Amino acid sequence: MTSLALRRPSALNLMLVAGGLLALIIVALLVLGTLALRYEPNVLDYAQILTGPSADHLLGTDALGRDLLARIIYGGYNSLFIGACVMVTTAVVGTMIGLVAGTTPRLDGLLMRLMDVLMGFPALLLALAILAALGNTAVNVVLALSLVYTPRTARIVRGDALVLSQLPYVEAAKSIGASRWRILFVHILPGIVPALVVQETFLFAYAILGEAGLSFVGLGLQPPNPSWGNILGEARASFQQAWWLVVFPGFALAFTVLALNLIGDGLGQAIDPKRRNL
């Protein structure tokens, strides 16, 4: 049964390949677009307010006459960069907390209840409140989203660490006198990496969506510095006469998140064949 399932060209490859291709296309478009740009993202041109897509402005202009293509490309760098920062922060902090909780029964209860409390808030509201308290700068956006999303990583790492630390090879390492840190980083961490990679792929997508939501309501990255979220947020006043202000940045955002979701699904199934049909 298993060998048959492995030989059959399964949906897993399709999802991974589709997601990977989509991600490559997005990156290629960003890079090629940057090279070919004819306008600066923040230059106002009051003679060209809300013009539709044309040969001059491929994706049209916004309410201040700025080139939408340039704003989407620079906004893309900002959105992806903030998303990547959140992903790396949650991966590092979440793994630390999860590893400690999963292997130290004394701290397990305390750490996990703390994670439960953090997860008891609606993610966006918690991030908004943190930004209200600390002030809305790009660094604080990363900080707020990282705090909101760390518990998810910590929970998954803790679960895996708990299972792995009971396995005979870890017992064996302990019995020959391996140090606590050696067991954590040499014997347990590698076993967690596959699940972590899947989780962080989805988290990258969440973080991009989270930043977009915060910036959309005006509390994330501050204009004129563009991000996909605040391009859409600024469009709220004028999109009823200008569909391109929603469609292009919205699609950039959606296709990026779709690519990450596809990669995450594909990787998840590749790692755990039992999930192939789930």
Added chain:
Amino acid sequence: MLNLILRRLVLFIPMWVGVSVLSFVIVHATPGDPAAAFVGQDAGPASLDAARARLGLDLPYWHQLYNWVAGSLTGDLGQSFFLGRSVIEAIVERLPVTLSLGALSLLIAMAVGIPLGAIAALSPNSWKDATSIGVSLTFLSIPEFVVGMLLIYLLGVELRWFPIGRYVPLSEGFLPWLHHLALPALALGLSQSALLARMTRASLLQVLRADYIRTARAKGLPERIVIGRHAFKNALITIVTVIGLSMALLLSGAFITEALFQLPGIGSLGVNSVLRRDYPVIQGLLLIASSFILVVNLLVDILYGLLNPSVSKR
């Protein structure tokens, strides 16, 4: 069963205190002086001191924290800086809007998500399955505010089927209420349906592989009964849990959806309070929203026990 409920309740109380304390700590992490936000930029030191005394900000940190937790137990969440009323009043008067939006969105999410997932699970690896996965991945990837803006543009501006930017309370009639709420609820509901579809598919597929399904088929039960009575009922246990857990997601989505559609609910109250640094309201909203999620999780746990007797016996 009673045992299960009691155990959950005992866990609930420290969680609630934790959430209450964290709400206070986050809002009071402000580097600036909340009293300055209250009296305005060009106030003299005397009025600043007076404001501090009135808001209780001159008390020691621990005393303030104690006052907050004790007050919140009796429903006293303090006074808004800007609305001229208590935080709890401001939240309660906006609650019906958010509850309306949430309920209608949830209904749409269930009506779309559960059949979408079930169709996929009943014919795995077919074109139906692929289409269902594609549709749910799409809804999962487009944020609710982009769906909302597209709906406003197509159905509100171009076709003029739905009014935009107004809320009509249920007391003015069901149809006007539905008509004004349809677009925001659709935007939020379609986004939520994706998760539900994926979970329905996964849980139904898992149930369909179980031995008792093979037994039911082997003894010649019609497929309708195998699926409806044996498979779906058991898959429902997971689905109910997912619906409960997605409340937090729904609430987050409601904040953005309300801001986009200018609905006067607690979501837009939250966004506006953050924009004008109305700290007591932010703090109160954090507590109310997380209490709501805690209560829903508690109910889900209990319901889970009712649906799955093996859990409550453990």
